Amino acid sequence: MKTRVLGFVALIAVIGASVNGLFVVPADLNQGDAQRIMYVHVASAWIAYASFGVTALAGLGYLIWRDLRLDALALAGAEVGVIFTAFAIWGGMMWGRPVWGVYWQWEDPRLTTTALLLALYIGYLLLRRLTDDPARRAARAAVVGLIAAVDIPIVHFSVIWWRGLHQGPTFGDPAKVLNPSAPLQFVLALLAMLAAFTLVWVYLLIRRYQLARIEWRLEEAARRGRIAAARGSALGAASVEEPAR
Amino acid sequence: MNDLRRGLAVAIAIARKDAISELRGRQAAGSTIFFAALVLLLFGFALGPDSQRLAVAAPGLLWLAIVFGGLLTMARLHQLEADDGAFEQLALYPVDRRAIYAGKALAGAAAMLVLGGLLLPVVAILYGIPLGAAWLPLLVAVALGAIGFAAVGTAYAGLTVRMRAREVMLPLLMLPIVAPLLLAAVKATVASLSGDPLGELGSWLQLLVAFDVIMLVVGAGTYGFLLED
Amino acid sequence: MTAVGFVIAAYGVILGGICLYVAYLLRRLGIARDASRRVGGDLDEAP
Numbered sequence: 001m002k003t004r005v006l007g008f009v010a011l012i013a014v015i016g017a018s019v020n021g022l023f024v025v026p027a028d029l030n031q032g033d034a035q036r037i038m039y040v041h042v043a044s045a046w047i048a049y050a051s052f053g054v055t056a057l058a059g060l061g062y063l064i065w066r067d068l069r070l071d072a073l074a075l076a077g078a079e080v081g082v083i084f085t086a087f088a089i090w091g092g093m094m095w096g097r098p099v100w101g102v103y104w105q106w107e108d109p110r111l112t113t114t115a116l117l118l119a120l121y122i123g124y125l126l127l128r129r130l131t132d133d134p135a136r137r138a139a140r141a142a143v144v145g146l147i148a149a150v151d152i153p154i155v156h157f158s159v160i161w162w163r164g165l166h167q168g169p170t171f172g173d174p175a176k177v178l179n180p181s182a183p184l185q186f187v188l189a190l191l192a193m194l195a196a197f198t199l200v201w202v203y204l205l206i207r208r209y210q211l212a213r214i215e216w217r218l219e220e221a222a223r224r225g226r227i228a229a230a231r232g233s234a235l236g237a238a239s240v241e242e243p244a245r
Numbered sequence: 246m247n248d249l250r251r252g253l254a255v256a257i258a259i260a261r262k263d264a265i266s267e268l269r270g271r272q273a274a275g276s277t278i279f280f281a282a283l284v285l286l287l288f289g290f291a292l293g294p295d296s297q298r299l300a301v302a303a304p305g306l307l308w309l310a311i312v313f314g315g316l317l318t319m320a321r322l323h324q325l326e327a328d329d330g331a332f333e334q335l336a337l338y339p340v341d342r343r344a345i346y347a348g349k350a351l352a353g354a355a356a357m358l359v360l361g362g363l364l365l366p367v368v369a370i371l372y373g374i375p376l377g378a379a380w381l382p383l384l385v386a387v388a389l390g391a392i393g394f395a396a397v398g399t400a401y402a403g404l405t406v407r408m409r410a411r412e413v414m415l416p417l418l419m420l421p422i423v424a425p426l427l428l429a430a431v432k433a434t435v436a437s438l439s440g441d442p443l444g445e446l447g448s449w450l451q452l453l454v455a456f457d458v459i460m461l462v463v464g465a466g467t468y469g470f471l472l473e474d
Numbered sequence: 475m476t477a478v479g480f481v482i483a484a485y486g487v488i489l490g491g492i493c494l495y496v497a498y499l500l501r502r503l504g505i506a507r508d509a510s511r512r513v514g515g516d517l518d519e520a521p
Binding site: 063116119120123126127130131139140142143144146147148150151154155157158159161162 | 397400405408409410414417418420421424428429448449452459463471
C-alpha cells in the first residue's frame, strides 16, 4: 500500500519536473532547447550509477551473509540500472547531435564510461539468466557485480587521460549545468528532476525486488515439486510390485 | 608466516602443474599462438594494403590479437579442471583459496606473456614496425597487460567454464572489463615505439599497474566463493 | 531535425520507457502473485 502511494507521488514529481524542464525553465543561451535534455540525461545517469552501486553492495552483502534477499536486491538494482543506463546513453546521444553535431563522441568520458556500464550490466543479467541454481547464481553474480563496480572508476580515469593527452579541440561539456556559474534556475530544474527520478527509482527497486522474491519462491516450489514427483514415481513403482506377488 | 609459506608453495605447485600441462599439450598452446598471429594477418587484409595506415594501427591490432588469444588461453587453463571435476575436489582441500587463485593467475600471466612476446616480432614484420630500443618498455607493457588480463581472466574463467554458453560468456564478461587495460596498453605501446615524445609512458604504465593490483586483490578475495558453488 | 525534435525524442523515450517498465513490472507481479496463490504459498512478506 505504501509502495502504491510512493508510486503516485513519484509520478506527480516526474510530471512536475518535466513540465518545469520543458516549458518553465528558459532555454540556454548557447545550447538552446537542447539543454533541456540534460535534466533527464544527467538524472538517468545518476540513477544508473546509484543502481549499480546497489547491485555491487548487495552482492557483497550476499557473499558475507548468504541471504538470498540481498541477491534479489542486487538483481533489482541491475535490471533497473540497465534501463536507466540505456536512457542515459539515449539522452546523451539526443543531446550530442544538435550540440556537437554527432551522436557519439569518443573523447567524452561520461558517454564512453556509460556505454561500458551498459555492456557490464547486460553481461551481469545474462550470467544470471544462464545459471539455474539460486545459490550459485547469487555467488557468481556477486563476484561479477563487484569486479564490474571496481572497473568503472578505472574506466572513467583512463578515458579522461585518453582525452587529456590528445591534442584536439575541447568539446562542449554536457554537464555544464553542474557548473557553479550556471544559472540557479537550471540547477534547480536538474535537482527537481533528480529528486523525481530518485522517487521513481526507489519505487521500481521495491517492485522489482518483490517480483524477484515471489518468483524465487515459485522456483523453489517447482523444484520441491519435481523432487517429490521423482520420489513419488519411485515409490509408485515399488508399490505396484507388491500386490502382484 | 607459516601460512604464507604454505600458500606460496600451493600457488607455485598449481602454476607449475598448469605450465607442465601447457607444455605437454603443446598443440593447444601453440594453436592459440598461431590463431593470434592469424588474427594479425587478417587485420592486414581488413585494413591494408596502405602500409602507413597499418603502421599507425599496429599497436591497437597487436593488443586486440593478445586479447583474443588471451580469451582462448584463459578458457583453456580452466577447461582441464572443469572436465575432470577437479574444481569440486580443489574446493574440498583445506587450502587458502587465495593461493589457488594466485597459482592459476600466475600460470595465466605467464602464458599470456609468452603469447604477447611472440606476437611482437610478428607485428614488427607484418606492419613494418622496427622494435629497436623499444623492446624493453614494450615487454614491460606486455607483462603488465598479461598480469591484468590473467587477474580478471582467472576469476571469470573459473566462473564461466562450467556454464551453459560458456564459449560466449567468457568474452562477453571479459571484454568490457579489460577496456581500460586495452586502452592503457595500446597507449603505452604507442609511446614506447615513438620514443615517448610527450612523456606519457609512465602514466600509462602506472594505470596498468593500478589495474593489475586492484583486479588481483578483488580476484583473490572472491575466487573462494566461485570454488564453493 | 531541429533541437526541439531531439528534445521530444529524448523525453519521449525516457519518460515513455519508464511508464512501459512500470506497466511491465506490475503485470509480471500480478501474474506471479496469482501463480503463488495457486501454489498455496504466502504472498510477499514485508521486504
